[in-house]
Amino acid sequence: MLLMKTFRPGDEEVLRTALQEAILQGEEHSLHDFVRKLQWLVEAWPERGMLELLTEAFHHQPCSFCREMLFTIHAEHSDLSSELILEASLDRNMELRGAAEVHLGPATSLDGI
Numbered sequence: 001m002l003l004m005k006t007f008r009p010g011d012e013e014v015l016r017t018a019l020q021e022a023i024l025q026g027e028e029h030s031l032h033d034f035v036r037k038l039q040w041l042v043e044a045w046p047e048r049g050m051l052e053l054l055t056e057a058f059h060h061q062p063c064s065f066c067r068e069m070l071f072t073i074h075a076e077h078s079d080l081s082s083e084l085i086l087e088a089s090l091d092r093n094m095e096l097r098g099a100a101e102v103h104l105g106p107a108t109s110l111d112g113i
């Protein structure tokens with residue numbers, strides 16, 4: 001992926017447009033690959049704008065294993081929004097649920113509902 005070497009802050013706007021197109025096409029395989037490449041880019045370039053884009057991409061990643069890795073990246077960069085934590089806590093991936101529940105405060109915990 002060319003951007004791996006040439007990425008500059010601001011490139012996330014081009015990537016956001018590409019993400020929207022991949023979402024609209026609704027092809028799970030290409031959406032999986034695209035979000036996974038976004039993940040690699042963020043690992044190389046953990047810029048604020050890229051982390052935001054990755055948060056937007058999270059629930060469009062059809063692969064629960066990859067969603068778990070995305071969650072880990074956000075946790076490593078102290079970039080877990082309450083929405084992301086809540087969504088992850090309801091994931092069908094039990095490992096991801098467990099990771100998210102660690103970050104759920106008592107006020108947002110779904111225990112006891």
Ligand SMILES: [Zn+2]
Nearest residue numbers: 032063065066
């Ligand atoms: Zn995957």
